[in-house]
Amino acid sequence: MALKTYFVQECDTCGRNLQVRVEYLGKLVVCQHCGARFQACEPTRKHPRTPASQSLLERADKLLEQAARSGINVG
Numbered sequence: 001m002a003l004k005t006y007f008v009q010e011c012d013t014c015g016r017n018l019q020v021r022v023e024y025l026g027k028l029v030v031c032q033h034c035g036a037r038f039q040a041c042e043p044t045r046k047h048p049r050t051p052a053s054q055s056l057l058e059r060a061d062k063l064l065e066q067a068a069r070s071g072i073n074v075g
Contacts, residue, residue, distance in 0.1 A: 012038045013059055034059065 006019040013036035020029055024040045031038070036059060 007042075009040060011036055 005022045007022060008017050009020050010017055011031040011034065014031060014034040016031065016033050018029075018031060018033075020040045025042060027040055028037050029040045030036070
């Protein structure tokens with residue numbers, strides 16, 4: 001049985017620490033907590049990421065749209 005190697009990376013949107021497989025370096029991954037997509041990068045390097053506020057606003061817009069379609073009053 002082959003062992004898989006992981007590293008820890010913080011989600012750009014929700015800030016949770018995620019275990020990411022090394023073979024996903026440089027690829028888009030999805031946070032299992034909030035559903036945000038971001039690029040897996042080497043833990044020792046600062047990665048160029050989109051501003052967290054932009055990602056958070058995009059996520060908030062999607063959630064508001066979903067709520068409106070469900071008939072939930074958010075205003």
